[in-house]
Amino acid sequence: MSGKNPYLTAQNTLETPRQIEYRLFSSVTRALMDVRPLMGSAHPAEVAKIAYAIGWNRDVWNHxxxxVLDEANRMTKDLKVALINICIFVNKHTDKITQGQSTDVEPLIAINRNIMDGLK
Structure with a gap:
């Protein structure tokens, strides 16, 4: 048996890139929403969940x-600049959370929801 997952292959074949991006943002946003009530907790298991969710969100944006920067990408320059600025904000805000300067994941959730609305 090959190492490929036939269900994942079929799903990726049927979904457009926009649908895949929407599903990814939906999943990571759900993870952020799930840790929202845990923010500020010192319990190790909850800290691990928070770190995972905000790290995953940062990874999505960084990837x-x-x-976005690819010259072949046909987005307008203004849209590219806006997305780069959002990525910078996401990284800075994530740093604030990981450094204990903030316990607010709401801006990250709001940004992702806006992106999801644009992908619909």
Whole structure:
């Protein structure tokens, strides 16, 4: 048996890139919403959940940037600049959370929801 997952292959074949991006943002946003009530907790298990969710969100944004910056990408320059600025904000805000300077994941959730609305 090959190492490929036939269900994942079929799903990726049936979904457009926009649908895949929407599903990804939906999943990471759900993870952020799930840790919202845990913010500020010192319990190790809850801290781990928070770190995972905000780290995953940062990773999603950081992995988008090469695609945004790709010269072949047909987005307008203004949209590219806006997305780069959002990525910078996401990184700075995530740093504030990880450094204990903030316990507010709401801005990250709001940004992702706005992106999801644009992908619909």
């Amino acid at each position: 988008l940037m090469p695609e």
